[in-house]
Amino acid sequence: MSTPNPRFPATRYATLRVVENSETATHWCHMHADLAATPGRACFKPQLINDILKFQRNLSDRLRRAQHDGQQGLQHVVLASDCDAFNLGGDLEYFCDAIRRQDRPALLAYARECVNGVHAFHSGMDVGVHSIALVQGDALGGGFEAALSCHTIVAEEGVSMGLPEVLFDLFPGMGAYSFLCKRIPPHQAERLMLAGDLYSSEQLHAMGLVDVLVPRGQGVQAVEQVIRDNRRIPHARAAMHRVRAMAQPITLDEMQAITDVWVDTALQLGSKSLRTMERLVRAQYRRHGEGDAERVQLP
Structure with a gap:
């Protein structure tokens, strides 16, 4: 898929597999690397979040130092997964x-x-990085939000994506509304969030929410093609990021304020909603190993 960068050995993370390609200035971040050896859930566990933040900080610091030393070039970060979701x-x-x-x-x-x-x-980690989500398996809730946060979404056919939080009387509060409204009208974004339906990658491509749709097994090649296309126009692509941020800003303050509403809403949920969440947790455990499924007790 990609080759390690000999100048900057990739840091090891408990839940991520990071691979760098110096020739294409690409940094692959594969989530759920821990599930290969230990059954669990392919969700945003606190350890995965911490590892992603650490990866982002480390890479941002390195690229900022490189830019200070006069090294130029459009960098790409690819968010992908090491499991079937x-x-x-x-x-x-x-x-x-x-x-x-x-x-x-x-x-x-x-x-x-x-x-x-x-x-x-x-935001391109504040160093002008072009972010790409490679979706080869289901992206639900916060997983879909993470994909939407990237500049380019490459998805394989037959993948399900959606925001099912309304099933337990909650809404997706980690960026869904802000990111959706960059791609589709606000009223359409609200309907999507409140319906709780899952959509195929084909449907989302027709809606304009998936940028590149390819057959199963061709996602990596499609990402590499996106990167090649961007490398042909690096200055135009970098400028487009700056223009987009000016014309359609999504600030961290805005997103933090929205997530405060999410927290206050979550704390009002009753026992019925919590039981629904717990059934979903058990389903997640069964999907990637049943080791801990039975310890999630329904009241």
Whole structure:
């Protein structure tokens, strides 16, 4: 897929597999690397969020130093997955526990870290990086938000994506509305968020939410083609990022304010909503290994 950069050995992370290609200035970030050895859930567990933030900070610092030394060139970051799901969304098990304890600080800290991560992909990590989401498996809830945060979404056919939070009387609060409204009209974004339906990658491509749609197994090649196309026009692409940020700004303050609303809404959920979340948690465990499925007890 890509080759390591000999000048900058990739840092090792518990939940990420990071691979760098110096020739194309590309940095691949594969989520759920830990699931290969340990059954679990392909969701945004706190460890995965922490690893992504650490990856972003490390890469941003390195690229900023390189720019200071006069090294130029359009860089690409590809967010992908090492399992058959891109990402199934927020850590519902964590949510249930925090809501039952009415632990607002814990829920708010989690939500704000998520927002910091997706906003960094959206902003090019403040160093002009072009972010690409490679969706080869289902992207639900926060997983779909993470894909939407990227500048380009490449998806393979037959993949499901959507925002099912309304099933437990919540809304997607880590960037969905802001990112959707960059691609589709606000009223359409609201309908999508409140319906809770799942859509195929083919449907989302027709709606304008997926940029590049390819047959199964051709996602990596499609990403590489996007990168080649961008490298032919690096100055125009970099300028387009700046223009987009001026014309359609999504600020971190805006996203933090929205996620505050999400936290306050989550803390109002009752037992019916929590039971729905817990059933989804059990389904996630069964999907990628049943080791801990039975410890999620329904009241």
